Amino acid sequence: xxxxxxxxxxxxxVAKITKKRQQLRxxxxxxxxxxxxxxxxxxxxxxxxIYRRYTQGHATxxxxxxxxxxxxxxxxxxxxxxxxxxPFAPITIPLVVKLGQWVGVDVLPSSFNINKSLKExxxxxxxxxxEEKDHK
Numbered sequence: 766x767x768x769x770x771x772x773x774x775x776x777x778x779v780a781k782i783t784k785k786r787q788q789l790r791x792x793x794x795x796x797x798x799x800x801x802x803x804x805x806x807x808x809x810x811x812x813x814x815i816y817r818r819y820t821q822g823h824a825t826x827x828x829x830x831x832x833x834x835x836x837x838x839x840x841x842x843x844x845x846x847x848x849x850x851x852p853f854a855p856i857t858i859p860l861v862v863k864l865g866q867w868v869g870v871d872v873l874p875s876s877f878n879i880n881k882s883l884k885e886x887x888x889x890x891x892x893x894x895x896e897e898k899d900h901k
Contacts, residue, residue, distance in 0.1 A: 811832075
């Protein structure tokens with residue numbers, strides 16, 4: 766009942782605030798995805814360098830272990846990529862992730878499991894918006 770009164774009194778204001786909230790939530794999600802993909806890219810480059818050193822006989826066991834963990838992350842990403850091309854992907858991917866958590870299997874690559882704080886994401890969003898304004 767109370768929500769009806771708020772919407773009835775100021776419907777345009779409520780719609781404007783809701784739209785702004787949705788935009789901010791979407792930007793946060795995209796920046797978090799950007800962070801995760803950048804981290805995966807860096808880790809993959811390091812993995813390839815370690816494997817190159819291993820073929821020359823210069824890599825340690827710890828480095829090789831790190832590279833193998835990153836290789837498993839790449840395989841996890843490829844496995845989720847298969848579900849991305851299937852129909853109903855917005856439903857199947859979260860279902861597979863949740864089912865994996867329920868069973869105790871880590872389905873997502875390690876960089877997607879790290880939760881950044883909202884302050885860090887908001888700072889990155891503000892920085893990118895400022896860069897967009899500078900380019901225009």
